[in-house]
Amino acid sequence: xxxxxxxxxxxxxxxxxxxxxxxxxxxxxxxxxxxxxxxxxxxxxxxxxxxxxxxxxxxxxxxxxxxxxxxxxxxxxxxxxxxxxxxxxxxxxxxxxxxxxxxxxxxxxxxxxxx
Amino acid sequence: xxxxxxxxxxxxxxxxxxxxxxxxxxxxxxxxxxxxxxxxxxxxxxxxxxxxxxxxxxxxxxxxxxxxxxxxxxxxxxxxxxxxxxxxxxxxxxxxxxxxxxxxxxxxxxxx
Numbered sequence: 001x002x003x004x005x006x007x008x009x010x011x012x013x014x015x016x017x018x019x020x021x022x023x024x025x026x027x028x029x030x031x032x033x034x035x036x037x038x039x040x041x042x043x044x045x046x047x048x049x050x051x052x053x054x055x056x057x058x059x060x061x062x063x064x065x066x067x068x069x070x071x072x073x074x075x076x077x078x079x080x081x082x083x084x085x086x087x088x089x090x091x092x093x094x095x096x097x098x099x100x101x102x103x104x105x106x107x108x109x110x111x112x113x114x115x
Numbered sequence: 116x117x118x119x120x121x122x123x124x125x126x127x128x129x130x131x132x133x134x135x136x137x138x139x140x141x142x143x144x145x146x147x148x149x150x151x152x153x154x155x156x157x158x159x160x161x162x163x164x165x166x167x168x169x170x171x172x173x174x175x176x177x178x179x180x181x182x183x184x185x186x187x188x189x190x191x192x193x194x195x196x197x198x199x200x201x202x203x204x205x206x207x208x209x210x211x212x213x214x215x216x217x218x219x220x221x222x223x224x225x226x227x
Contacts, residue, residue, distance in 0.1 A: 042119075109158055
């Protein structure tokens with residue numbers, strides 16, 4: 001079974017530039033998550049999709065961050081414009097039917113450095 | 116406020132020794148508690164998941180315990196190996212599996 005794919009693996013940009021990350025979840029997984037993990041901290045949920053609908057985006061800085069999951073499969077996360085404090089690893093995860101006990105499978109993450 | 120705390124922040128042990136990592140939470144209503152292992156440069160990988168009615172669960176050399184009354188969990192690693200060097204993250208779910216609250220992790224280093 002293929003895992004969660006993310007690209008790019010690394011990205012370096014200057015502040016005020018835009019950046020986009022892509023995630024391809026495990027085939028058949030209805031739920032997709034985007035997390036931000038700052039160095040030395042645990043992941044923080046940014047947005048959760050159930051198929052192509054948003055379940056939770058309460059911690060997404062909507063003035064600069066946006067995400068979409070067209071057709072309920074792949075997802076993209078965009079930052080525009082980027083700030084220095086956005087430097088972090090952006091993790092995508094997916095899980096199956098939302099029973100509450102399903103396992104989340106994480107991708108390798110995209111490491112973003114904002115200069 | 117829903118929070119998950121972990122201790123110690125970091126730990127160094129010698130190969131072959133046992134260790135125990137702690138997790139305290141104030142998440143309510145409680146749904147389940149998970150332990151993840153995160154190798155450097157990789158995404159977290161699930162080790163165990165426990166619901167309210169479970170007080171222990173094992174996965175190989177990893178054994179997790181849960182005391183729902185005191186809102187504490189521990190992860191015990193037996194006969195540590197160099198490959199156990201990683202961050203171990205405690206995650207508590209509220210509201211029927213939604214609202215995952217992540218702890219900051221414990222950084223474990225196993226030395227030869």
